[in-house]
Amino acid sequence: MDAYTIQPAAVADEQSLWKLFSEHLTHHSEYISHGEIQMGVGQEHYDGNQRVTTLSANARHFWMKYIHANILDPERSAVYKAVDMQNQIVGFCVVEIQEDGAAPYGMICDILVNEAARGTGIGKALLKTSLQWLHQHQVQDVYLESGLQNHDAHAYFERQGFVKVSEIYKLKSN
Numbered sequence: 001m002d003a004y005t006i007q008p009a010a011v012a013d014e015q016s017l018w019k020l021f022s023e024h025l026t027h028h029s030e031y032i033s034h035g036e037i038q039m040g041v042g043q044e045h046y047d048g049n050q051r052v053t054t055l056s057a058n059a060r061h062f063w064m065k066y067i068h069a070n071i072l073d074p075e076r077s078a079v080y081k082a083v084d085m086q087n088q089i090v091g092f093c094v095v096e097i098q099e100d101g102a103a104p105y106g107m108i109c110d111i112l113v114n115e116a117a118r119g120t121g122i123g124k125a126l127l128k129t130s131l132q133w134l135h136q137h138q139v140q141d142v143y144l145e146s147g148l149q150n151h152d153a154h155a156y157f158e159r160q161g162f163v164k165v166s167e168i169y170k171l172k173s174n
Contacts, residue, residue, distance in 0.1 A: 070096065080133075144162065
């Protein structure tokens, strides 16, 4: 028996999901990608030529709006949580169907596992659940994004069959 279960997240889980997300990003700013910056959850500045990312002052507001919308739109998105034997959320994923391409495509927006729970198969189970959800919605083309310096995640995604297809550039603001 696994030491965790994967379940759909509910509105009642939003605060716990935020806590896991914000605690991780506070200690691992490399997780912050252009997606977090675009939605106002993350911000960046430059210390000389060094790019520095952090949570924004309004991160909680923007992230709660994002997660709430994804939980409430089951035809377009899904949020799954990994729950341990003590009924604590130790990981989650967010998956969406995007329709701004030639055909609908899947976007795995977030996969996050608490550091203490890594190496237990939770990330792989969340990824598998996300892919199953997309396939149930007849979506075959799947993308994900990751923070620029999130090298451990990049290696993990490559081991799971993902390949790098592009790089995102943003005009450097002063």
